[in-house]
Amino acid sequence: MSKGITSQEENYSQWYTDIVKKAGLADHSAVRGCMVIKPTGYAIWENMQKQLDKMFKETGHVNAYFPLFVPKSLFEAEEKNAEGFAKECAVVTHYRLKGDPNEKGKLMVDPEAKLEEELIVRPTSEAIIWNTYRDWIKSHRDLPLLINQWANVVRWEMRTRLFMRTAEFLWQEGHTAHSNEKEAIEETERMQDIYATFAEEYMAMPVIKGKKTESERFAGATETYTIEALMQDGKALQAGTSHFLGQNFAKAFDVKFTDTNNKESYVWSTSWGVSTRLMGGLIMTHSDDNGLVLPPKLAPTQVVIVPIPKANGEINEVVDKIVDQLKAKNITAVYDNDKKSRPGFKFAENELKGIPVRIGVGKRDLENNQVEVARRDNLTKEMVNIDGIAEYIDQLLEDIQTNLFEKAKKFRDDRITKVDSMEEFESVLESKGGFLFAHWDGTADTEQKIKELTKATIRCIPMNMEIEEGKCVLTGKPSKQRVLFAKAY
């Protein structure tokens, strides 16, 4: 076990905070509920951004940027959206400070500098974007409009947690407009697919695709599609959402287009987003008591090379060659030849930081023309011939990526339990947690009662799982299919 990291078993929540802080990903800041994302953490986020951005562009989306502030009158235009976010909005009321006449060196809000209209710091950008789209969309030729923005948003949460829930967070939000309902629904599903692919292939985090129930739906959406992941403590994480907004925002902001028959109608729309919360999901899917574990595809440094016991001319020469060969294969490798710490310290440190592969190079190894290769995912080591080392590492990184996904998938699959009574529901929830696959009568009332009874909520009505009729686990009323319940973050 690593020094100073609380074990998962002892206190999962504290373990998580320890990992985030000690691996140097982020820290609490001087601002309540807001974090400082440190270079290592930001590098992982950048790798996520890079890949997602590529996937968005490959499907025809372009990036733009809209203002941080939303005038209150625009914010309130779409009633449900406004109501849903009202409780957690930061509001700008003044635009100037002045010296406090009663206390030297202190500032106060200048009461004379009150804004005519309050500005809401965006908790999401539908309002400001749809107000803009009204001017951009006139004809069917302007559609579809496929725009994404990378931005920060603010939601004044009661209780925050590094990456999982912070008052300010970074995300991307896609906002698209379409001429017809079918196309908008296809877009919503396409983006859910992209999120699922990204989660599984890059984060090595298995997810279940599904739709939200009405009560869990995004404020202002007609339908919310979600990807749900399972964390190591048995709690679910909503990792990304894609919303079919119907004509709700088009009507609220009066966004109409003229079709080929010269008929005017409201556009159909979608919005979709993932946030820095994915960082939390990444950590809680793979990491262990030794520290962070990163999938190779997102690791800022994929390979670290440690001289044993310390750097010398001969070792440097060999390492330089290895680094060059790895670079030629687009593998990021760092030579940890810092003289002040010894190999054992570096091993532990690099494990804490989650670097997927470590290569140890010592005099003894060089005599045999080999190096020691250690995997972060399963902590095994083996001796590998230096000739062909780059090919070996290249393959190994792929194996690690696959192994992480398979391991997480097995963990997740083992924790999807079919339950048919409330007794079973509660006992499984208590003993192993995870997803409970149970029948539900389709009413918000029952959903609410189960939540009050067990703290578990319906994470989604899954899309790719078996359909089977049955009886509601609580009321015994008929049910068309099982849904996934879980305690969630």
Add this chain to the structure above:
RNA sequence: CGGGGUGUAGCGCAGUCCGGUUAGCGCACCUGGUUUGGGACCAGGGGGUCGCAGGUUCGAAUCCUGCCACCCCGACCA
């Protein structure tokens, strides 16, 4: 917003109950030496508005009053 906790060196903490020399310890840092295949050791050294503001007192990290911040657990939420 309710409950619990914490605030003393960069980090982790002791000291506070019961006020009293110069506020201490471990890690980290600096210097020198010995070490070096899984978190080295020895010696020496630097670093503090004790969260903030008042008050009590000859004397406050310690007692009293007020405030602030952050963390954890709940309710709310991505």
